[in-house]
Amino acid sequence: MSHPSATADPTMDPDASETGPGAAKPRSFGLIFGALMVTMLLAALDQTIVSTALPTIVGELHGIEHMAWVTTAYILAATVGMPVYGKLGDLIGRKTIFLAGIVLFLIGSVVCGLADSMGVLIAGRALQGLGGGGLMITSQAIIADLVPPRERAKYMAPMGAVFGLASVAGPLLGGWFTDSLTWRWAFWINLPLGAVALTVAALAIKLPRKEVTVVLDYLGTALMAVAVTCTVLFASWGGTEYDWSDPVIVGLGVGGAVAWVLFFLAEKHATEPIIPLHLFRNPIFNVATLIGMIAIGLGMFAVVGYMPTYLQMVYQKSATESGLLLIPMVVGIMATALPSGAIMSRTGRYKIYPIVGSVILIVAVLLMSTLETDNPIWLVCSYLALAGAGIGLLMQTLVLAVQNAFPPSEVGTATSANNFFREIGATLGTAVVGAIFANRLTDRLAADLPAGSAAAVGDSHSLTPALVRSLPEDLRRIVVDSYQEALVPIFLYLVPVFAVGLVLALLLKEKPLAQSNEWHAANEAEGAGKADAAGAGAGPDGAEAVDGNGKELTPAG
16 A cells, blocks of 8 residues: 555654553553543444334335445445555554544444435445444554553453444444434434544554555555455345346356455555455464454354344344343353453463354354244343353454564554454355345245235245234244244354364464563564575564565564
8 A cells, every 4th residue: 555665753753652662551541442442332333223223214214225225335334444444554653544534433423313315324324334444443453552462462352342242232222212312313422422532542542653655555445345345245135135146146246256356466466455465374364364254253243143033033022122132142252251361461372262262152053053932031041141252252362363473563454354354254154144044934934834824924034023923823833933943953054164163273373472562573573584584484483574575574663
């Protein structure tokens, strides 16, 4: 994207020495960390907060045919923005990029809150996504600037738990605002919280600014946008909006595949690629990213995406009640994420946690595959808590391992790439699970419904909890049983997927967490010198010492 003409210049900021590599945390670190947590929560919430408000929104704005775009626009923009923010943060400094992300997110929130048509609302959601993707990435990278890897573990854990909290709090807040106030408050709520975070970040965060000559990677960014758009739409529309054999879906699939190939070819020759190819020569990055795509991308979103509807259909719970019943999963995430983060800070070791987390996830989905319609609700909640415990051991541990494998000058790029591929995994995984479930449900209903009653039930894609509750008891029981038999066995299908994650976790190389950023930078610089002398391209412990163009990496200063 750009080529540095000078290294970071701490003299440009009189307070930069407070937060230079290896320095103690600034006195205002508590405020900074609080602001980072708030911005991450806002960005994560807005992926799910509109889900329960959508029926009301599309009814008021008369745009049911565009309903899916309210969510898709946000996800698309956030995913495309992640690598861009990560690279820019490494090159020109993270504070400016972070503040710009907050402002963009708040502007998008205002546009959404004032929207008088679906087109305006979707445009606002895209602006929110462009800002939100940056907030998620830059928050994690700023912590890496302020705290060395070993101590960083205890701060990354609660940041990871925010995602689990947001997956439950988002739908609950969206529903409450819609029922008690107006759906527009799902967007207005961002303004006071975002304004506080913006003020604290502007005043408290002191980081060295960098002088660079910006050379944007326009081609790489454009190709990545096309590739991500085709991939997300292929996964979101296939089997729902269009049949898998429809020319639109086939075209998206082919277009996405071609765009990905061209993107990586472009990155090979770019001066400052947004996703440098040398990241993929690092085994820690490869393994941690694959685990994240499988365990977090597929595992967490498969559970969060389908368990609320399962609880509404099978246990006749309301939308609010089904959201509250996901709280045990959040408790499970926090119960393992927070202690494991503290232990990692003391020991400097992380490998055991992805291994144990994968084992717990395998056990959890095995148990969930045995659920019956007459099981007590507490049993379902206990399985959800167990799944959360597995996710809590994985989420930010993998990000931390990736950050620790690269020099401080590339921590933003590595973090954004890891999160970027996790989002892609979540999109594809959710689509695969959804397609399998929809096909199974259609087959079960066709086989079990009595002749002449199909019209009363309707198409499987249009089934709602309210409709099911209104059916005669005999038909309701058939639909509930069909839903049960369509969804629950899918959890068993996830066992081999998580087993692959376990194998990858066993293969994950453990590089002891550095005790200071200064030591980390010096270690990487020493590795670069050794690699240069040997004519090789990798530093100690598998960390790259040169970039994809053979240039020596410069430690952040």
